[in-house]
Amino acid sequence: MQSLIIQQQTNFLVATMSKYSSAVKNMEQTVMLPSLLQDIPLEVQDEAKDANSQSLYECFTLLKSIKNTVESGGLSFEDLKRKTNSAHELENEDAASLEQLFYVHVKGLCTVLNTLTKKANTLTSRYEDMIGVSS
Known part of the structure; x- marks a missing residue:
């Protein structure tokens, strides 16, 4: 069942x-x-939450970069350890806690990927609107 x-x-x-x-x-x-x-904000001005919002170009390059990592698995364990800076905390966890932690991270990863997917679709739509292409 667990399998x-x-x-x-x-x-x-x-x-x-x-x-x-x-x-x-x-x-x-x-x-x-x-x-x-x-220089075009990702959010429409009414939706912008803060003055430091991302531009469409920054979002575009970020989405491409993450896609390359997702597709190639180009992030080594050492890079991941450095980025999260919390790998040492995992060494002292028991099996049950590690299993729970695994599920939390899988859920988090799926949430982040779904959010990034929406951003990619939004960026694509905004670009098509800018150049006058209708879907």
Whole structure:
């Protein structure tokens, strides 16, 4: 039973990563002139929460960078350890806590990938609106 649950979660994670990659590929194919995205805020002014919001260009480069890491697995364990700076905390956890921690991180990863997928789709739509292409 536990094996089936793990396989379903793995399939969900793979499907989420695939949707993200597809959305970013679509964005890359649509955005022919990324330089047009500079200095344009990601959020519409009414939706902007703070003055430091990302530009469409910054979002574009971030989404591409993450896609490359997702597709290639280019983030080594050492890089991951440095970025999170919390790997030492895992050494003292028992098996039950590690399992819970695993599920928390898988859920978090899926949430982040879903949010990034929405950003890629939003960026693509905004670019099409800017250049006058209707979907």
